[in-house]
Amino acid sequence: MKRVIYIIGLALFCLYGSFAQEYATFQITGTHQGSGSFINAALSDFSWAVSGTLNGEVQILDNEVFDDGNAFENIFGQADNAQNLRIQVAMNGAGTNGQPLTSSATLTLFFDQVAPPDAWGFCVVDIDVENCLFSATDENDNQVPPEVIDGWLMELFDADLNEDGINIPKWDATHAALLGSDTPEDYIVYNNLVIGGMPSSEAPAAGFMPDIPLKSLTITFENLQDIYNTSYHFYIASLETTSVSEFLLNYPEVYPVPASDNICISLKQTPIPDLVVDIMNASGNVLIHKKPADCNGVVNLNISALPAGVYFCRIYNPSLSYVKKIIKP
Incomplete structure (x- = not known):
């Protein structure tokens, strides 16, 4: 939440800049895996894979629209018709309220070249009662500490404000984890989360902008529901439409x-x-x-x-x- 205040000014100011944004396109090349690409952008192409207790196939959608005015949209462009990955996780089955969660999925992106710092961003949408844990490896194959990932958070926002009020996820900086907007206040720490069976909201979202070179990015998505399948949408965008080598040479x-x-x-x-x-x-x-x-x-x-x-x-x-x-x- 600490970034919500100061990112607003930056987001509005950037509307007057000369950014040329580029959202990724996705392609499924096998069961729960595929590739993503950019056209001459300051972010390299990547492969991706999903595993876990999935409910059906991973989907590629392009009919999502961000609510006007959030920082991710202002900096990286409107997501109208931009592709995103929709990953749905099966319910916890016989799990009951108060029990440890048992259903999760892991999405990992592997960049073809080291992804440069301050050149791209990613956004996750529809985190209501679920939980997202973020991890990454840097250019030296080291795990990125949570406090570094905490510095990537641009804004917590509602991607669908006009539908059902304000739904904003919570952020646990200690573990670099998003908690659902409907998660009870006494569950605000990542490692205290258990199956809750809470009602679902619409489109709580968060945008991130990595500031160090990365080789991979991983999102572990956990279903806190005991009666519903849950899902989230993942976007990735490049800040500039220029080649990776040109960006690294000149930024x-x-x-x-x-x-x-x-x-x-x-x-x-x-x-x-x-x-x-x-x-x-x-x-x-x-x-x-x-x-x-x-x-x-x-x-x-x-x-x-x-x-x-x-x-x-x-x-x-x-x-x-x-x-x-x-x-x-």
């Missing part, structure tokens, strides 16, 4: 993070005409605005006058737009 580096007094922006490609650098607060207000005339590949900004908090550094010109989160302790 700016912003450091240090966190930063107390100064930040340095290292540009991989120079010169960049009409370059602008803005520091924005949580509301999207520009606090520092700079047009470096001749930066020789490096831009330095003094942020010592800013109070402690979360900010965003936006580097852009008519053909480039890049955003990086900044933390000032």
